[in-house]
Amino acid sequence: MGNKTLAIIKPDAVKRNLIGQIIKEITDAGFKIKAMKMVRLTKDSAGGFYEIHKERPFFNNLIEFMTSGPCVPIVLEKDNAVPAFRKLIGATDPAEADEGTIRKFYAHSKSENVIHGSDSNKNAAIEIAHFFSRMELLENYQEETLNRYRILSER
8 A cells, every 4th residue: 555645735724724723633643744835726737637527517616616725735644645544534525524534624515625635546646746846755755764864873
């Protein structure tokens, strides 16, 4: 199983100033943040990211929503990251989400559900590459690797 996934704190959560609370929930669940930034998606970027849904009836509304304000993509790491994160965020519809999940607590509707999570390891890799360059990811891993070597050399 993979150990990385992509989360996106969506525009509704950013607008409601929930970034800190949601990140705390994520890190309290044992995820490590490997890369993070705030971006404002263009229609082209959002359309490319959600291309898998292009033929679905909600596609245009989804693009409008995701371009309505800034969002925060985050690369997360944990054993079995994709299923663990999907469990943490809950069902797309907050009315159907389990108690204690991020969407149950923070989301207002199925269409404005505060957070995205990759649905497979394959899609996680594609989605991470949509927002983060290889260099951005390597820089974040380089410091961790150097710290490991320091610890080992001090033994």
